[in-house]
Amino acid sequence: SQNKALAAKKAALKGVHGKAVRKIRTSTHFHIPKTLVLNRAPKYARKSIAHAPRMDQYRVIRQPLNTETAMKKIEEHNTLTFLVDVKSNKNQIKDAVKRLYDVEAAQVNTLIRPDGYKKAFVRLTADVDALDVANKIGFI
Amino acid sequence: MVAVKAHELRNKNKAELVKILDEQKQALANIRVQKVAGGKTQEIGEARKNVARVLTVINQTQREQLRLFYQKKAFTPLDLRVKKTRAMRRALTPFEKSKKTVRELKKLAHFPLRKYAVKA
Numbered sequence: 001s002q003n004k005a006l007a008a009k010k011a012a013l014k015g016v017h018g019k020a021v022r023k024i025r026t027s028t029h030f031h032i033p034k035t036l037v038l039n040r041a042p043k044y045a046r047k048s049i050a051h052a053p054r055m056d057q058y059r060v061i062r063q064p065l066n067t068e069t070a071m072k073k074i075e076e077h078n079t080l081t082f083l084v085d086v087k088s089n090k091n092q093i094k095d096a097v098k099r100l101y102d103v104e105a106a107q108v109n110t111l112i113r114p115d116g117y118k119k120a121f122v123r124l125t126a127d128v129d130a131l132d133v134a135n136k137i138g139f140i
Numbered sequence: 141m142v143a144v145k146a147h148e149l150r151n152k153n154k155a156e157l158v159k160i161l162d163e164q165k166q167a168l169a170n171i172r173v174q175k176v177a178g179g180k181t182q183e184i185g186e187a188r189k190n191v192a193r194v195l196t197v198i199n200q201t202q203r204e205q206l207r208l209f210y211q212k213k214a215f216t217p218l219d220l221r222v223k224k225t226r227a228m229r230r231a232l233t234p235f236e237k238s239k240k241t242v243r244e245l246k247k248l249a250h251f252p253l254r255k256y257a258v259k260a
């Protein structure tokens with residue numbers, strides 16, 4: 001019985017956490033351990049309404065050009081010239097022309113004029129006549 | 141150029157308003173083209189305001205509906221909350237301001253403001 005008591009005392013003094021396991025480090029560098037990453041689950045939307053697309057086709061294309069050089073381009077190179085929004089890019093211009101005038105653009109070249117407006121040269125596909133499209137739009 | 145009337149627009153539903161908005165934008169684009177071709181330019185002002193009117197009606201009704209929707213909820217979107225000023229939003233509420241300590245309550249109870257009159 002005394003042995004039992006001594007054993008119990010020893011166990012009580014030793015405590016429960018006798019077996020501490022040391023991690024095996026296989027590299028000399030310490031990298032931050034990966035922890036749990038939760039997905040966002042917001043309690044409320046920050047903006048009440050999501051905005052409609054701001055760069056729609058009406059904003060991209062401002063007006064067509066009918067200057068002498070623009071008319072030359074229509075007749076000789078099958079291209080239409082537009083003043084477009086400065087922040088628009090060639091893909092947006094292509095898309096806008098398609099939506100507004102129902103024509104495919106083979107190629108779009110752009111430049112920014114010295115007075116701040118962006119000019120776009122929209123070459124139409126060979127099966128469409130630029131002059132017809134220009135008449136249809138109405139700026140000839 | 142026919143001026144769109146806001147009170148007529150408010151009877152319409154969302155799909156119709158979006159269609160009308162597209163039509164008005166189209167009309168504005170056409171007037172811009174006419175300007176280049178040397179046509180009438182006086183209608184451009186009216187056209188721009190028409191687009192603005194339709195957008196106003198769309199947004200106003202949307203926000204109104206959302207406010208109704210969020211009335212019972214605990215958390216509302218930030219742009220539907222009261223704006224005021226940053227400091228005012230963080231100030232104590234009227235209830236919080238009215239709270240008194242027990243000590244103060246006792247004082248008020250024992251030493252109220254007395255009313256008296258002076259005999260003439």
